Amino acid sequence: FGVAYKVIDTLGDVSRAMKLVLRDRVSTVDRLKKEYKTLLQIPDHPNVVKVIDADFIPGGPPFIVFEFIDGFDVGEMIENSALTPEDALELGRHVACGLEHLHEHGVFHCDIKPRNLLWTGRGTKIIDFNVSVASKDEDRRGGGSRRYLPPDLELDTIPSASDFADRDLYALGLTLYEAVTGQYPWDVQVPPPATPARDPREFSNLSDLAPELVDVILKTIAPKRADRFATARYLRSALANIPAARRAPQPVMPSWAPSSNGADIGSGGTIPPNTNPYVRHLLTAYSQSKHSNAGTRGLDAISELTYVETALDRDLIPSVLSGEFSLVIISGNAGDGKTAFLQKLERRAEDERAIVDHSLPNGARFELRGRSFLSNYDGSQDEGDQTNDDVLRDFLAPFKGDDSTDWHRSKETRLIAINEGRLVDFLEANHTDFAALASFVKEGLSTGEPAEGVAVVNLNLRSVVTNAQDFNGSILERLVRRMTDEKFWEPCHGCDLKDRCYAFHNAQTIQDETAGPHVIERLKNIYSVTHMRGRLHITLRDLRSALAYTLVGTRDCDNIHELYRTGQRNEIVQGYYFNSWRGGDAPNADRLLTMLSEIDVADVDDPRLDRALDFVSPTVDRALFRFERRGNYDRDILRSLYDELPRDVSGRASTDRAKAHRRYIAMARRRAFFERRDTGWRSMLPYNKADELLSVVRGDSKPESLLESLLVAINRGEGLTRPERIGNDVALEVRRVEGGSVRSYRLYPRERFSLALADQASRSRFVEHMPTGLVLRYEDKAGLVAELLVSLDVYEMLQRLNEGYRPSVEEEQGHYLSLAVFKNQLGSAPYQEVLLSTSGHDFYRVARHADGRLEMTRALGGAL
Structure with missing residues (x-):
C-alpha cells in the first residue's frame, strides 16, 4: 500500500522514517488515519516503533513519520x-x-x-x-x-x-x-x-x-x-524462565592422541596438560616455520586426516585404473600435489588387490586387471648416474614419432609428475623424436582436454576457490572445515586457556554452525579476489600454509601460554583470525599471506563505521554474530586497547596518536568484516567492483552484460564524456599535434567487439577451474584481432574511468599499460570512420563509403 523513505529532520537534525500511503482499496486517507490513531494510543516502549507525526504532502499522498530504526x-x-x-x-x-x-x-x-x-x-x-x-x-x-x-x-x-x-x-x-x-x-x-x-x-x-x-x-x-x-x-x-537456548555442553574428553611426530592417531597416548599436539602439527604446515615445515611436504598421518579430495582423486584415478589412458602427465608448481596424487593412486590400486613395487628410485610399478602401470614421481630430476634428459627419453620412449594411432591400444599406463617448463623444454629440444607428443602436450597444457590416450593435467589452471561440481564447496572451504574439525581440537577443552587462547578461538569461530559458514564465505571472497588479480597461482601447499598460520600463527601451546603469562596484548591480538588471515602486522615471507595482505579490508575507509569504532568502546554488539560456544577474550582485549588509545581534545596533530588509532581501527574493521550480520561486508573489500566481476566469472551472469560499460570506459579514457552519442563505437584519439586546431579520433564499430571469459581450462575434466577474468576482443573483417585481458585490477581501473577518474603518470605505467598495448593493437586495424572536433564540444563524423566517397555528418546531440 505504500513506500518508506529514510529522511532527515533538518530542524531536529535527526533521521526519521517516512511512510507514504500510496493506494488503498477504499481510501488512502482512511488507511493512514486508522494506523496513525492506533499508534497514538501506544505509550513509548523499547520493542515497539515510535510514531512521530502524520500529515499530507501538498498535492500528494498522506504520510506518517516514525523514529528511524537502524x-x-x-x-x-x-x-x-x-x-x-x-x-x-x-x-x-x-x-x-x-x-x-x-x-x-x-x-x-x-x-x-x-x-x-x-x-x-x-x-x-x-x-x-x-x-x-x-x-x-x-x-x-x-x-x-x-x-x-x-x-x-x-x-x-x-x-x-x-x-x-x-x-x-x-x-x-x-x-x-x-x-x-x-x-x-x-x-x-x-x-x-x-x-x-x-x-x-x-x-x-x-x-x-x-x-x-x-x-x-x-x-x-x-x-x-x-x-x-x-x-x-x-x-x-x-x-x-528459560536459562539458555541449548543444554549445557558435556565435558569433552579427547578421543585421539597423536604423538609428537604426528603418527599413531588414535593410539590413546597421554597428552600433557594444556597441550594439543595438533597445534604443533599445524606449525609444520606453515611455509616459514622456524622449527620444521615438514607438514608442507608429503602426507603424514594428520595430513592424511585433513586431506580433501579434488577432481584428480574423484575423476582421474578411476579413469587411470580403468585403462582409459596410456600416458598421464601431471604438471604444475611445487606444492600442487602432483606426487601426492600418484601416491593416492597407488593406495587405491592396493585397495583393489594390486601389489605395488616401490623399489624404483623415483616411482613405482604395479599391475591391475592385466594392465601395467609405471609412475615417475618427479620427472624434473636426475636418477643416479642417468641425466634427466635420459630419464625422460626412456620414460617417454613408447610415445616417440609423429603417429599416435596405436598409443591408446597399449596395455601399459605411464604416469609422470613434472614441472611444466621442464617438460616443454625437453619436448622442444627433442621435437624430432616426439613430434606427435609435443603437439598433444602443447594443446593439453592450454585446455586440459585428453586426446589419443594422453591426458595432460595442468595444475597451474586449478582454482582453490571455485565450487567444483559434486563437491560440497570449493577446495578452500572444505579444507578450512577439515582443519578445524572438532576432533582435532578436543584436547583444547581441558586447557586452562580455553576461553582466551586465540588458536582455539579461531577454530571455534569456523566450527560455529551459524556464524562459521559466513566467516568462511568472507574468507573465500578475499581469496577469490587474490585469484582474480592473477598475480599468484595458489597451490595446495600455499593454501595449507596460509590457513595453518591463520589458525595458530607461529607458536605452540607452551609458547602461547608464555605469551598470555607475560600479557603481551599487542602480540596476542594479532593471533586472532581476523588479523592473522593476512599474516598479522609483522613482516611475513609466506607468498600467499603476502598477497592477501595487499587486499586488507582495513584499508577501505568507511567514515560512518570508523567513527563508531573509534568513539564507542567494544561491548556486546548485536550487529555482529553471536558465537554461542566461543570465548569473548577478543572483545575484552580490543576493549583494553581501546581504553588505552591516546586522546587529546586540544586539536594538536600527533603522528603517534594517529598511528595508534589507525592500528586499532584496522583491527576493529577486520573483525567487523568477518562478523557483521548484514551484507555490508561486501562494500569493505578493497575493490569496489569485485562483486560484479566475480558474479560473471562464477557464472551467475553473462560476460555480455559488462561489455557496454567497458567500451564506455575506454571512450571516457579518451576524453569523451558522452560516448553514447556515437552509439558506443570505440574512439581512439590520434596523436595530438602541438598547436593543432583539430582533435581527431579513429572510430571502431561497436559490433566488432566481444567479451568472453578468460578460462583456459574450460574443457578440462580433471581440474577445478574458474576464469581469471575476461577477454575483450576486437576482430575486423580482414581477421585482424586485438585482445585485452581484463583481470580484476584492469576491470577496476576501467570502471574508475567510467566514474570520471583520471590516472596519474605512475598509474599509466602500471595496469593502464595493458590498456595502452590494446589500443596500439587496435590502432593498427583498418578503420572507415573518424571523429573530428575543434572545440571538444562539437563533434563531426567523417565516413568513407565503399565507392571511396567521404561523408561528413554532425554527431548526434552535440557535445560528447
Whole structure:
C-alpha cells in the first residue's frame, strides 16, 4: 500500500522514517488515519516503533513519520542463517514483551511475522501497523498474512480481543520456530488444521536445544487454541524462565592422541596438560616455520586426516585404473600435489588387490586387471648416474614419432609428475623424436582436454576457490572445515586457556554452525579476489600454509601460554583470525599471506563505521554474530586497547596518536568484516567492483552484460564524456599535434567487439577451474584481432574511468599499460570512420563509403 523513505529532520537534525500511503482499496486517507490513531494510543516502549507525526504532502499522498530504526530485517536474517538459537530466544523475549505492552493498551498488531520485526542494537522492534486494530474499533476484523494465522481461526466471525491476542501470539510462535530452525514447520504454505509442528530438535545440529525452549515453541503454535498461551504475559514469563537456548555442553574428553611426530592417531597416548599436539602439527604446515615445515611436504598421518579430495582423486584415478589412458602427465608448481596424487593412486590400486613395487628410485610399478602401470614421481630430476634428459627419453620412449594411432591400444599406463617448463623444454629440444607428443602436450597444457590416450593435467589452471561440481564447496572451504574439525581440537577443552587462547578461538569461530559458514564465505571472497588479480597461482601447499598460520600463527601451546603469562596484548591480538588471515602486522615471507595482505579490508575507509569504532568502546554488539560456544577474550582485549588509545581534545596533530588509532581501527574493521550480520561486508573489500566481476566469472551472469560499460570506459579514457552519442563505437584519439586546431579520433564499430571469459581450462575434466577474468576482443573483417585481458585490477581501473577518474603518470605505467598495448593493437586495424572536433564540444563524423566517397555528418546531440 505504500513506500518508506529514510529522511532527515533538518530542524531536529535527526533521521526519521517516512511512510507514504500510496493506494488503498477504499481510501488512502482512511488507511493512514486508522494506523496513525492506533499508534497514538501506544505509550513509548523499547520493542515497539515510535510514531512521530502524520500529515499530507501538498498535492500528494498522506504520510506518517516514525523514529528511524537502524537495524536488520529479521526475515532476511532468517533467510541468511544469521540467527543462533540464543538469538532467537532473545528475539522471542523482546517481541513478547512488546506484544504484552500493545495488548495492555488495547492494540493488536495482527501481522506479526519476520518481515515486520527489526533486529537493532537495543533489541528487537515491532514495526508496520498498517492492519493493526484497537479494541475500541467498530470494524475490527484485522488482516494479517495467512501463513501466520492460527489454523483454527474462524474468519467469518467478528474477533474478540482474546482472538486478536491469540493471532499475535501464534504468529510470534511461528516466527520463533523459523528463527530457531531456519524453516517453516510444515511442507505446506499455511498452518494445516490439527497437525502439530515438527519437533525442532529433529533438525540437523539442533538436537541439543533446551527442552524448555522446545516446549514453549510447540505450545505457542499448538493446533488447538486451548493448548496455546492465553496471554502475552504468560508467554513472556515462560520465555524469561528459560536459562539458555541449548543444554549445557558435556565435558569433552579427547578421543585421539597423536604423538609428537604426528603418527599413531588414535593410539590413546597421554597428552600433557594444556597441550594439543595438533597445534604443533599445524606449525609444520606453515611455509616459514622456524622449527620444521615438514607438514608442507608429503602426507603424514594428520595430513592424511585433513586431506580433501579434488577432481584428480574423484575423476582421474578411476579413469587411470580403468585403462582409459596410456600416458598421464601431471604438471604444475611445487606444492600442487602432483606426487601426492600418484601416491593416492597407488593406495587405491592396493585397495583393489594390486601389489605395488616401490623399489624404483623415483616411482613405482604395479599391475591391475592385466594392465601395467609405471609412475615417475618427479620427472624434473636426475636418477643416479642417468641425466634427466635420459630419464625422460626412456620414460617417454613408447610415445616417440609423429603417429599416435596405436598409443591408446597399449596395455601399459605411464604416469609422470613434472614441472611444466621442464617438460616443454625437453619436448622442444627433442621435437624430432616426439613430434606427435609435443603437439598433444602443447594443446593439453592450454585446455586440459585428453586426446589419443594422453591426458595432460595442468595444475597451474586449478582454482582453490571455485565450487567444483559434486563437491560440497570449493577446495578452500572444505579444507578450512577439515582443519578445524572438532576432533582435532578436543584436547583444547581441558586447557586452562580455553576461553582466551586465540588458536582455539579461531577454530571455534569456523566450527560455529551459524556464524562459521559466513566467516568462511568472507574468507573465500578475499581469496577469490587474490585469484582474480592473477598475480599468484595458489597451490595446495600455499593454501595449507596460509590457513595453518591463520589458525595458530607461529607458536605452540607452551609458547602461547608464555605469551598470555607475560600479557603481551599487542602480540596476542594479532593471533586472532581476523588479523592473522593476512599474516598479522609483522613482516611475513609466506607468498600467499603476502598477497592477501595487499587486499586488507582495513584499508577501505568507511567514515560512518570508523567513527563508531573509534568513539564507542567494544561491548556486546548485536550487529555482529553471536558465537554461542566461543570465548569473548577478543572483545575484552580490543576493549583494553581501546581504553588505552591516546586522546587529546586540544586539536594538536600527533603522528603517534594517529598511528595508534589507525592500528586499532584496522583491527576493529577486520573483525567487523568477518562478523557483521548484514551484507555490508561486501562494500569493505578493497575493490569496489569485485562483486560484479566475480558474479560473471562464477557464472551467475553473462560476460555480455559488462561489455557496454567497458567500451564506455575506454571512450571516457579518451576524453569523451558522452560516448553514447556515437552509439558506443570505440574512439581512439590520434596523436595530438602541438598547436593543432583539430582533435581527431579513429572510430571502431561497436559490433566488432566481444567479451568472453578468460578460462583456459574450460574443457578440462580433471581440474577445478574458474576464469581469471575476461577477454575483450576486437576482430575486423580482414581477421585482424586485438585482445585485452581484463583481470580484476584492469576491470577496476576501467570502471574508475567510467566514474570520471583520471590516472596519474605512475598509474599509466602500471595496469593502464595493458590498456595502452590494446589500443596500439587496435590502432593498427583498418578503420572507415573518424571523429573530428575543434572545440571538444562539437563533434563531426567523417565516413568513407565503399565507392571511396567521404561523408561528413554532425554527431548526434552535440557535445560528447
